[in-house]
Structures are given as C-alpha cells and as structure tokens.
Amino acid sequence: QNTINKIAAGEVVERPSSVVKELVENAIDAGATAITVEIKEGGISFIRVTDNGSGINKDEIEIAFKRHATSKIESIEDLMAVSSLGFRGEALASIAAVSQVELITKTADSLSGVRYTIDGGVPGEVAEIGAPEGTTFIVRNLFYNTPVRRKFLKTATTEGGYIGSLVEYLALSHPDISFRFISNNQNKLHTSGNMNLKDIIYNVYGRDITNNLYEISGKSQDIEASGFIGKPMVVRGNRTYENYYINGRYIKSSIITKAIEDAYKGFIMPHNYPFSAIHFKINPAIIDVNVHPTKMELRFSNNEYIYNFVYDTCLKALNSKEL
Ligand code: ADP
Ligand code: MG
Structure with a gap:
C-alpha cells in the first residue's frame, strides 16, 4: 500500500508548489476567507498552509488521508459544474506518502482541536490540542524517502519562485480571499480579501x-x-x-x-x-x-x-x- 501510494504520489506531487496548490485548493473548498502560505528553503524543508475554513472532524481525519477519500464530487463530468476545486481525493494521501505531515484542525462545533501526524504514509496518533477554528497543514522534508525524486528538484530559490507565482495566481483568482505569503520569514504578499481585481493586480505586480x-x-x-x-x-x-x-x-x-x-x-x-x-x-x-x-x-x-x-x-x- 505504501509503495503504491509513493508511486501514485509522483503524479500529484511533482514539487513543493504542487503541495501548496493542493493544500490551498482544499482551504478554498473549506470556505476559508483567509489563507496563509509559509515556506522555508523553497518549500523543500517546510511548507505551512493555515486557513480559517470549516476544519476537519476528528473522526474524518484518518479517512481524509486515504486515497479516493474525496467528499466532493461524484464524477469527472460534474467537475465543470461544481465549484469545489478538489475532485480526485488523492492529494492528502499523495503528499503524506512522500513527506512528514502535521495537521492541526478544529471545527466550529467541537470543543477542542486535534493534532495528527503522518510520516512517509505511516499514521501517527490523533490527539486533542487547543487550536483556533480552521486547519493548518505543515509539510516537512518533501521527498525525504524518495531520494531520486528529491534529486529532480531545482534550487530552493527556483522552487520558492514557483510557489510565489502560484500564490500570485491564486490571489488573482480569488479577490474575495485574503492571501498571505511568507518565504524564509519575509512577507512577500498580502491581499486583504476585499479588493477588486485591479487592486490585486497592483498589489501583486506593482x-x-x-x-x-x-x-x-x-x-x-x-x-x-x-x-x-x-x-x-x-x-x-x-x-x-x-x-x-x-x-x-x-x-x-x-x-x-x-x-x-x-x-x-x-x-x-x-x-x-x-x-x-x-x-x-x-x-x-x-x-x-x-x-x-x-x-x-x-x-x-x-x-x-x-x-x-x-x-x-x-x-x-x-x-x-x-x-
Ligand atoms: P479532495 O480535495 O479531492 O477531496 P484531498 O486529498 O485533497 O481530496 O482532501 C481529502 C479530504 O480532506 C477533502 O475532501 C476534505 O474533506 C478534507 N480536507 C482537506 N483539507 C482540508 C481543509 N483545509 N479544510 C477542511 N477539510 C479539508
Ligand atoms: Mg484536494
């Protein structure tokens, strides 16, 4: 199962920017109005995506990391007709197979938050923890267990640049969501979530x-x-x-x-x-x-x-x- 996951992961997770894309799309699907993307070393050693969306129920966390665990769509044909971005239900499984993932999440109607870790596809424990409403994913050491794929990554600067461009696209496509992008502790982008498209263009491109x-x-x-x-x-x-x-x-x-x-x-x-x-x-x-x-x-x-x-x-x- 782990091998299958690792192989399949290559199709979804090609580089750090693919991880960011999947995590941010999930945050958008979860109704987030504010999303923060933070990376270190171009996302190779550290990616954190924080949202203020719906959160994940404690008893749905382990299922969410199983392949084809999408809750969002029945068929590919529906894809263009629905507003949710996720549809394959394999992003989390793929990411978790080739990195060390930490998840902290809290739904509106649960009293406490939950922390979960999954390391190279090997699940850890689900533990209660204090947390604000919403979800934080931390993805560490991408491809640490697939050295060949790791070798295909470009420099941290280049990989970080891909993520920067991606966050620009995402900010432009969702003027109604506040985006923040931080790379190596430096603020790179911030949109307020109530800007029109032209304001965002100014904000992003100057x-x-x-x-x-x-x-x-x-x-x-x-x-x-x-x-x-x-x-x-x-x-x-x-x-x-x-x-x-x-x-x-x-x-x-x-x-x-x-x-x-x-x-x-x-x-x-x-x-x-x-x-x-x-x-x-x-x-x-x-x-x-x-x-x-x-x-x-x-x-x-x-x-x-x-x-x-x-x-x-x-x-x-x-x-x-x-x-
Ligand atoms: P998909 O997006 O195709 O459904 P994923 O593997 O990306 O598949 O995510 C699996 C499931 O995990 C989602 O269907 C959703 O229920 C849950 N999930 C993932 N990220 C979040 C998030 N940020 N907030 C709330 N739920 C999430
Ligand atoms: Mg998804």
Whole structure:
C-alpha cells in the first residue's frame, strides 16, 4: 500500500508548489476567507498552509488521508459544474506518502482541536490540542524517502519562485480571499480579501503593470470574459504573467492561450509573453474535460468559436483606451 501510494504520489506531487496548490485548493473548498502560505528553503524543508475554513472532524481525519477519500464530487463530468476545486481525493494521501505531515484542525462545533501526524504514509496518533477554528497543514522534508525524486528538484530559490507565482495566481483568482505569503520569514504578499481585481493586480505586480492596463469585457452565447490585459512594456520572457481562469479554476487550455497570444502579435516583441488576468465563464455544456492526474486539458465542442471569441475580445481591449 505504501509503495503504491509513493508511486501514485509522483503524479500529484511533482514539487513543493504542487503541495501548496493542493493544500490551498482544499482551504478554498473549506470556505476559508483567509489563507496563509509559509515556506522555508523553497518549500523543500517546510511548507505551512493555515486557513480559517470549516476544519476537519476528528473522526474524518484518518479517512481524509486515504486515497479516493474525496467528499466532493461524484464524477469527472460534474467537475465543470461544481465549484469545489478538489475532485480526485488523492492529494492528502499523495503528499503524506512522500513527506512528514502535521495537521492541526478544529471545527466550529467541537470543543477542542486535534493534532495528527503522518510520516512517509505511516499514521501517527490523533490527539486533542487547543487550536483556533480552521486547519493548518505543515509539510516537512518533501521527498525525504524518495531520494531520486528529491534529486529532480531545482534550487530552493527556483522552487520558492514557483510557489510565489502560484500564490500570485491564486490571489488573482480569488479577490474575495485574503492571501498571505511568507518565504524564509519575509512577507512577500498580502491581499486583504476585499479588493477588486485591479487592486490585486497592483498589489501583486506593482505600478508598472497597473499603469498599463486595458480592460477586457465580452459576452457571447456560451462564454463571458472579464478582467485586464497589459501591454507592451509589461512583458516577461515566460508565461508567468499570463493568468486566466476558467469558471474560477486555474486551468490551461491550449486554444485559449493561443488566442490570447495571437491577439498580442503586433503589440509585443516576439518571444515575449503578455500580462493578463482574465476570468472566463464558459457554459459547462460545451466543455469536454480530459483529466490526467496532474494536467487537465479542456476541449470545447467548438474550438473555433472559443478561439474567435477570445481573440476578438483581447484585440478589442488592446485597441481600446488605456485605463
Ligand atoms: P479532495 O480535495 O479531492 O477531496 P484531498 O486529498 O485533497 O481530496 O482532501 C481529502 C479530504 O480532506 C477533502 O475532501 C476534505 O474533506 C478534507 N480536507 C482537506 N483539507 C482540508 C481543509 N483545509 N479544510 C477542511 N477539510 C479539508
Ligand atoms: Mg484536494
């Protein structure tokens, strides 16, 4: 069982940022309005995610670490129609198989909190402890028991950078949640949870980008878009500035990425990538979700319709007056 868990873990947990993604998505699913992500050494030795969400009941803790213990969704087809981010029920099992996990959690209707540890998939005890409402996960020494996978990690600085970008995406996708990101005891990001998208962009990316924004707004039968794009001094040599969300999820679609980048041709230098923060609402009925353990690829019943809508909407914004 442990071996199976360790192998399967590779599909969900590739690097420290994958751990942070799963823990934060769980916090969002638990209704948290404030989430703190704290890392040391790029998350390799230490990741702590604290939320003020629902907490986990004492008698559900051990089940939560079992594979396919999701309480959230019946079928993959439901995925686009539900608002919860978790659906496979394997994140906690996978994380716990390849690290040392400590969990402290308290629900609203229990008198005390609970502490639980699970080390390389080997469960420890469930003990009562004083704790505020919500959940804290600490993940230590990722891949300590799978040295080969550990060797594939990049430097702490690079791994920490991936986590920083991830928290940026998450903050942008949930303006209604307060995010805090601390790396090696330094505050890196703080959003208040009651900001609009433009305030968050300013908060996350600073003046350079905020001074160069164009508003995206478009609506068609099965798709809606809102948000901002920036040009042309606002570029990075990679796609980390290219944010978009589909029905509240941070998911990539090759069709949408291509449409955004094509719209930019003529506005930015070749080999540069634009800034974008766009929320798409797409009718689930026209989405076909193809799920691989780590990658989710969306297909649409009419790719050309989606491409044209995104391309036209972005081009219209880029040709409009700067904000
Ligand atoms: P999934 O998110 O796909 O359901 P996970 O392995 O990520 O699977 O989590 C397993 C279960 O643990 C969740 O379904 C949820 O019930 C519980 N859980 C995990 N993290 C939290 C959290 N931060 N707050 C409340 N419940 C949580
Ligand atoms: Mg999950």
